Amino acid sequence: MSQPFKVVIPARYASTRLPGKPLLDIAGLPMIAHVCARASEAGAEEIIVATDDGRILQTVQDLGFTAVMTRADHQSGTERIAEVARQCGWADGTVIVNLQGDEPLIPPGYIRDVATALASQHQAGIATLAAAVIGPEEIFNPNAVKVVLDQHGYALYFSRAPIPWERGSFASTGGIPSGKMPYLRHIGMYAYxxxxxxxxxxxPASVLETVESLEQLRILWQGEKVRVQVVAQTPPASVDTPEDLLRVGRILSGAGV
Known part of the structure; x- marks a missing residue:
């Protein structure tokens, strides 16, 4: 039997580029409906949308899913999920997957993968995903977060910089990796x-996470481990712009990209 897990979906109404993003229509349904459907397809034993907005709460409930109101002053989705766990009285060993509310195309298998990665070991209280970097452009793209692992599949470091730095190869080729080791891109889905x-x-926030603007570095700064499961490929991009909304709408309506 697979490890039971819960999915919590943080969903705020405020968004600079797309106000009311969770409620925007994609192929005839609000975006949050598609995200909840992906969690259901993954086999989550419980799915909760964590919001600070009554419109999102009502929409989720009308769709037949569970939503709870959380405080409006949380600084991150992680803090919002922690409040849900306290509200629900979940036991310390409960596995929660943090599924972002703007990822309607996330493969359901990846949700299971991150939950399984956490449950299958006992050294880390958190797990995440990574996939192979496609080429030099992605390696040097600061928006593509790289991760280096140890031999047991635990993170050594996350960075926006191209890590590891191939001293000889990069110097002689101008940035083309030698192929001696795989470069990995972090996928921001977590189970804990x-x-x-x-x-x-x-x-408290650490110096490392402040410098790199990467929240996961707080964990390594504290000396704790992060289990990383490598998956086949980076999932489709989340919905952050009006163009993203149109692209995802075409995909979910069967019209292609």
């Missing part, structure tokens, strides 16, 4: 135990 989640929310 309730115990880890509550502990994480007590930690």
């Amino acid at each position: 135990t309730v115990a880890f989640l509550q502990r994480y929310c007590l930690w």
